Amino acid sequence: MKTVSENRAFGGVQGVYAHPSAATGTEMTFGLFLPAEAEEGAVPVLWFLSGLTCTHENAMVKAGAQRWAAEEGIALIFPDTSPRGEGVANDPAYDMGQGAGFYVNATQKPWAPQFRMWDYLTEDLPRLVFSAFPLAQAAQGITGHSMGGHGALTLAMGLPGRFRSLSAFAPICHPTSSDWGRKQFTGYLGEDESLWAPHDATLLMRKRGFDGPILIDQGTADPYLDLLMPEALAGAMAGRRQGGAFRMQKGYDHSYFFVSTFIEEHIAFHAAALHA
């Protein structure tokens, strides 16, 4: 692992690190904010998964999350959204290939060898960060924005017991029924739709739900509502009697201005669960 940069921020350190990943076979980059409390011992950690076109950097510089993580004494991890670089498969569309990993293990050509973001996030990167940094493996929460909200929801429900708390900003809620999902799952996972189900938050909610608190925010002025399909997940949560809140925020859109407005509440929400 190599240090790309470290900046003091809010009494802690905002670092960026790069490492060879066994899962993707590429060099991967991630951001990690450690609060001052990390100097004394292991701290809880909140994963932030980003959306289409994002790198590790977007949420790290735009979400305004460090202020609240510092206040709560929790770390933040900002992974990348796909493998990258020359020699890595890509697609001219913004919503396929590099920057659009959709948090799955691809099984189809040309993606299969490298687009293994599920394994990267659930095995490879945790192994690295929990050995290299003072992070409490037993106190993990997860959140994300848009495609990253989809990732947060599917990882949290797909790995029972791994995460104590789950939130999302404008997540892709029902990708097996959306153009943000069907195209990518066909490309990455193939035509057999039964293999898509573990990567659809609405289907996971209907089948098993999440054993912990959930907080979801969605703007009512989001231009992508038809693709995100919040009604599917909100209905599934209510239908299952899943504990949690699905909030429609009047007038907010899909931007980081929306995320930064509500990040304070999300981090407080996670901190309450992670410090419990």
Added chain:
Amino acid sequence: MKTVSENRAFGGVQGVYAHPSAATGTEMTFGLFLPAEAEEGAVPVLWFLSGLTCTHENAMVKAGAQRWAAEEGIALIFPDTSPRGEGVANDPAYDMGQGAGFYVNATQKPWAPQFRMWDYLTEDLPRLVFSAFPLAQAAQGITGHSMGGHGALTLAMGLPGRFRSLSAFAPICHPTSSDWGRKQFTGYLGEDESLWAPHDATLLMRKRGFDGPILIDQGTADPYLDLLMPEALAGAMAGRRQGGAFRMQKGYDHSYFFVSTFIEEHIAFHAAALHA
């Protein structure tokens, strides 16, 4: 004036607007955050001047200022740092030409016709924003980062009575004695150094000071300390018995992580003066 974008943020609106500028003869772009209180009437306003290479966008998306402006009920203006576009003079160096206006009215070729950022910020843009938006002209504060800290200091001291409060993050403090200054003033203002003095914060502090509170933050790990020369301005402030605080923040560098860490205190500082 045309609306480039408007996003709901923290209960208010983060807008970006473009307008033809008489001062520069070009189209200029600026960001304006209006808190919810602006729906009811005119609100105080804090100007944020940005540093080298920045557009109107950098501080708007990275500084995390809107959260605190919303809490205090004050507006934020994020101007650009120079005229831009094809047909506008430029220089291959990052610290000259477009993105590096240094907040002066250039008198030298090729800059003179368009690089008139002093007039743009003191006449042109105020005329526009105070007529088009609910902003209280009698309640203005000013801040900035790096070259923008230089701009904030020189505008505030150069226009007595205009601004009630003044702050800066890692400002260029003594440009007539620094390579961040001498090169640009020679290029924009010519060889006669007596014409540079109105654009040097340390010289202005020695000569007249500021009739209001001042707050300056500077990181001790800033890689540009030799160019910024904080010791010159801190010495001039103390020598003059200027009311204010010049704070050296241990371990912080020149990045927006530094700015975002202390922006809460700066906005509270300005709000106290602007609501008084």
